[in-house]
Amino acid sequence: MGLIRNLWRGYRGGPNFDSAQWQSFIIGDQLLQLYLPATPFYTPEAPPPERYPLEDPGWFEAHQEQCLHHHFVHLVTEIWPFGFSVVLPLPGGGQAIGELTFQARIKQVPEQAKMDAFDLERLGQLEFLSREAHYWGEPPPEDAKSQGGWRGANTKLKRKCEADVYRRRSDYPSLQAYIDDSVAVYGYPPIHPEVREVAGRRFVFYIEGRGRNQYDRTYSLPLTSRYYLQLRFRHDVMGCSKRIQQAALAAEQRILTEMTLGPMVADRVPSHGELGEQRSTMPDGSEASLVDGR
Numbered sequence: 001m002g003l004i005r006n007l008w009r010g011y012r013g014g015p016n017f018d019s020a021q022w023q024s025f026i027i028g029d030q031l032l033q034l035y036l037p038a039t040p041f042y043t044p045e046a047p048p049p050e051r052y053p054l055e056d057p058g059w060f061e062a063h064q065e066q067c068l069h070h071h072f073v074h075l076v077t078e079i080w081p082f083g084f085s086v087v088l089p090l091p092g093g094g095q096a097i098g099e100l101t102f103q104a105r106i107k108q109v110p111e112q113a114k115m116d117a118f119d120l121e122r123l124g125q126l127e128f129l130s131r132e133a134h135y136w137g138e139p140p141p142e143d144a145k146s147q148g149g150w151r152g153a154n155t156k157l158k159r160k161c162e163a164d165v166y167r168r169r170s171d172y173p174s175l176q177a178y179i180d181d182s183v184a185v186y187g188y189p190p191i192h193p194e195v196r197e198v199a200g201r202r203f204v205f206y207i208e209g210r211g212r213n214q215y216d217r218t219y220s221l222p223l224t225s226r227y228y229l230q231l232r233f234r235h236d237v238m239g240c241s242k243r244i245q246q247a248a249l250a251a252e253q254r255i256l257t258e259m260t261l262g263p264m265v266a267d268r269v270p271s272h273g274e275l276g277e278q279r280s281t282m283p284d285g286s287e288a289s290l291v292d293g294r
Contacts, residue, residue, distance in 0.1 A: 013040075014244070015080045015100060015251035025075055026264065027106065027223060028054040032075075034104060035258040037251075039078045048075070052106065054227050060108050068150060069134035072105035072230065080251070082237060082244050098237035100248045102255065109226045117222040124193025124204040127220065131208070135188040154187045185211050199257040203231075213238075217252065221261070231256065 015037040025032040025048065052073065053059050063073050081099040109115060115122045139152030161168075161179045172178040183189055188210055196205040196219075204220040215238065219231045233252045237244050 013081050013083045014247055015255075017251075017254065023076060025104075026051040027229075028052065028227075029264055030223060030261060031264050032104075032229065033260040034076070034255065036076070036078050036102070036255065037080060039080055054106070054224060060106070060227075064108075069131050070105075070107070070230075072107045075104040075106065077101065077103045082240060082248075098240040098244060098248075100237065100251060101232075101234040102252075103232045103234075105230050105232070106223070107220070107228055107230050109228070116225045117228045118225060120195045120202060120204050120222075123220060123222070123228065124195070124206070127193055127204065127206065127218075128191055131188070131191055150188070154183050157182045157187045187211065189214075198253070199259075201256075203256075219256065229261070231259075 017035070017037050019038040020035050021038070023034050023036055025034075052075075060073060064071050065074060066072075079099055079101045082097055109117050109123075109126065113126055115126065117123055134151055135154040137152050137155065139156050158179050161175065161182055165172075165175050165178060168178055172181065188208075191206040191208045193204050193206040196203050198219070201221060206218055207214050208216045208218060215235050217233045217235060219233075221229045221231070223229055233248075233255075235245070235248050235252075237248050
């Protein structure tokens with residue numbers, strides 16, 4: 001019975017703060033420090049620059065990249081897999097059953113928005129409108145080499161519904177109901193930004209994803225009037241046990257809580273020992289320690 005219980009509730013891997021290290025980023029005249037656990041994944045990346053010069057004209061435009069509707073300058077990405085607490089004699093390699101992905105990036109308020117990033121209500125509205133404009137815009141030509149981050153995906157679904165509505169008229173009370181359901185299942189539903197306080201900081205928070213896969217928990221924090229930091233946690237653990245889901249949320253909370261951001265007033269990064277005695281906790285207050293101390 002104990003073996004069955006461990007298989008169902010236990011796990012190995014996940015973010016282990018016993019092996020966490022500080023990662024520092026000089027962004028404009030501010031120092032961002034993130035306390036991030038080690039990860040078994042290695043992806044070759046160019047070394048980060050010594051400084052991210054937000055104030056240099058054209059710097060953001062020259063270094064930005066796109067993922068779906070987001071345009072940003074990448075800072076760091078870490079992935080922490082979860083696996084069975086007892087290794088099963090089955091094919092399939094590492095037998096990962098879920099993972100938590102963290103990404104930090106810098107985003108820019110477009111000049112045409114004519115707004116201040118410190119206005120959190122409007123910053124949330126900007127995120128909402130940019131997502132809606134992207135997925136409800138005109139799709140790229142079918143022969144285009146790039147799909148533009150699924151640009152126009154909801155528009156394509158709407159046109160498919162309009163062409164198919166008579167065949168499905170017995171399933172939905174109206175065409176709009178058919179479109180809404182298709183977007184909710186296969187497309188990109190709207191987000192619902194809110195202002196949320198974590199460890200004394202106020203973030204713009206929302207959850208996003210595709211269809212029913214609403215895995216991405218996103219926090220935005222102003223850096224200057226025109227730039228803001230975005231911290232994205234992808235919880236690819238929805239099919240895992242409640243204990244794993246709670247551990248992933250506890251890790252998210254700890255990364256946000258221990259993050260530091262402020263003016264460059266000292267040339268020192270906190271040592272591991274200064275925070276090494278702290279423990280992650282579950283939302284209910286219990287410890288989020290890993291099976292076998294991992």
